Amino acid sequence: MSDVSPQSPSLSSPQGIAERLRSGERSFSFEFFPPKDEAGETQLWNAIEALEPYRPTFVSVTYGAGGSTRDTTVRITGRIARETSLTPMAHLTCVGHTVAEVDAVLDSYAGAGIANVMLLRGDPKEGPRAPWTPTDGGLTYATELVELVKGRGGFDIGVAAFPEGHPTAASLEADADVLVAKARAGAQFAITQMFFRADDYVALVERVRERGVDLPILPGIMPILNLGAIQRQGELIGTSVPADIIERIQRYGEDKAAIRAEGIAIAAELCEELLEGGAPGLHFYTLNRSTATLEIFDRLNVRV
Numbered sequence: 417m418s419d420v421s422p423q424s425p426s427l428s429s430p431q432g433i434a435e436r437l438r439s440g441e442r443s444f445s446f447e448f449f450p451p452k453d454e455a456g457e458t459q460l461w462n463a464i465e466a467l468e469p470y471r472p473t474f475v476s477v478t479y480g481a482g483g484s485t486r487d488t489t490v491r492i493t494g495r496i497a498r499e500t501s502l503t504p505m506a507h508l509t510c511v512g513h514t515v516a517e518v519d520a521v522l523d524s525y526a527g528a529g530i531a532n533v534m535l536l537r538g539d540p541k542e543g544p545r546a547p548w549t550p551t552d553g554g555l556t557y558a559t560e561l562v563e564l565v566k567g568r569g570g571f572d573i574g575v576a577a578f579p580e581g582h583p584t585a586a587s588l589e590a591d592a593d594v595l596v597a598k599a600r601a602g603a604q605f606a607i608t609q610m611f612f613r614a615d616d617y618v619a620l621v622e623r624v625r626e627r628g629v630d631l632p633i634l635p636g637i638m639p640i641l642n643l644g645a646i647q648r649q650g651e652l653i654g655t656s657v658p659a660d661i662i663e664r665i666q667r668y669g670e671d672k673a674a675i676r677a678e679g680i681a682i683a684a685e686l687c688e689e690l691l692e693g694g695a696p697g698l699h700f701y702t703l704n705r706s707t708a709t710l711e712i713f714d715r716l717n718v719r720v
């Protein structure tokens with residue numbers, strides 16, 4: 417296994433993600449979602465505490481469908497900024513918001529000490545494959561949100577990327593054109609949807625580089641701990657689980673511990689392939705738990 421160390425804490429900018437990604441240091445980052453209740457909140461903070469010693473480049477907090485978690489996203493990212501050594505990034509979508517409302521959320525983020533935002537279109541209520549209708553007075557594509565935030569200034573900007581293409585994109589080439597348009601509009605880095613073949617990531621990076629854009633693209637890592645759930649989610653968001661991986665997991669029948677261990681091993685292998693293939697780092701979908709990420713770190717020899 418390769419020996420990969422977490423980000424050095426001595427980099428010049430404690431807040432700007434773009435500069436840290438461009439410094440050449442290997443990046444690790446963790447994604448959380450806004451908890452729905454007190455038990456969820458406790459679980460989230462336990463995960464943050466367990467992962468903080470690994471000095472991630474940043475941690476991100478998602479924005480719920482339809483802006484439903486707006487206040488929690490502001491509160492959690494603000495608390496991370498105030499009470500931890502971590503660099504937070506807040507997500508923001510166009511769903512259900514007028515431009516004035518988007519501006520107000522950005523004001524709240526700035527007021528909470530957040531200097532990094534992940535800008536997304538978001539999905540229709542009916543799901544990622546449903547036809548998209550923008551809100552009156554709102555924005556149509558993530559590119560427009562990037563332009564708006566770039567115009568305001570004050571934030572480093574991340575955007576979404578799709579190794580297997582966005583489920584509604586006309587083709588992989590058209591999908592790459594959209595990512596490149598987001599970079600040209602002001603996005604400074606991208607994070608990918610979950611995927612399970614390193615080749616899909618490498619091909620996406622190549623498509624972007626062929627278009628003359630050197631945007632850092634962080635692969636999003638989701639270990640398969642429950643095959644059925646990942647397959648169902650994958651169908652919605654356009655991520656396929658390769659047959660050889662299904663076979664490796666199904667080999668263990670109903671043995672939950674063995675299935676989990678295999679899911680972790682598969683994720684660690686993907687991480688190694690990605691890092692060896694030139695990925696600038698790894699972004700972990702933690703689902704507000706630390707255990708799986710730490711099990712992968714153990715296999716990658718990442719230590720505190």
Ligand code: FAD
Nearest residue numbers: 478479507536537538539557558576582584585607608609
């Ligand atoms: P866009 O880049 O606007 O693309 C949306 C669709 O429109 C694509 O099919 C694209 O090809 C097409 N398109 C874009 N521009 C044009 C154009 N000019 N002309 C024609 N077609 C165009 N969702 C949430 O609700 N909250 C979150 O916090 C969240 N976090 C995410 C984090 C990551 C890392 C990722 C990968 C996704 C996340 N999502 C989140 C999901 C995301 O909102 C959906 O995938 C959404 O469907 C697409 O968002 P986008 O920003 O890529 O949209």
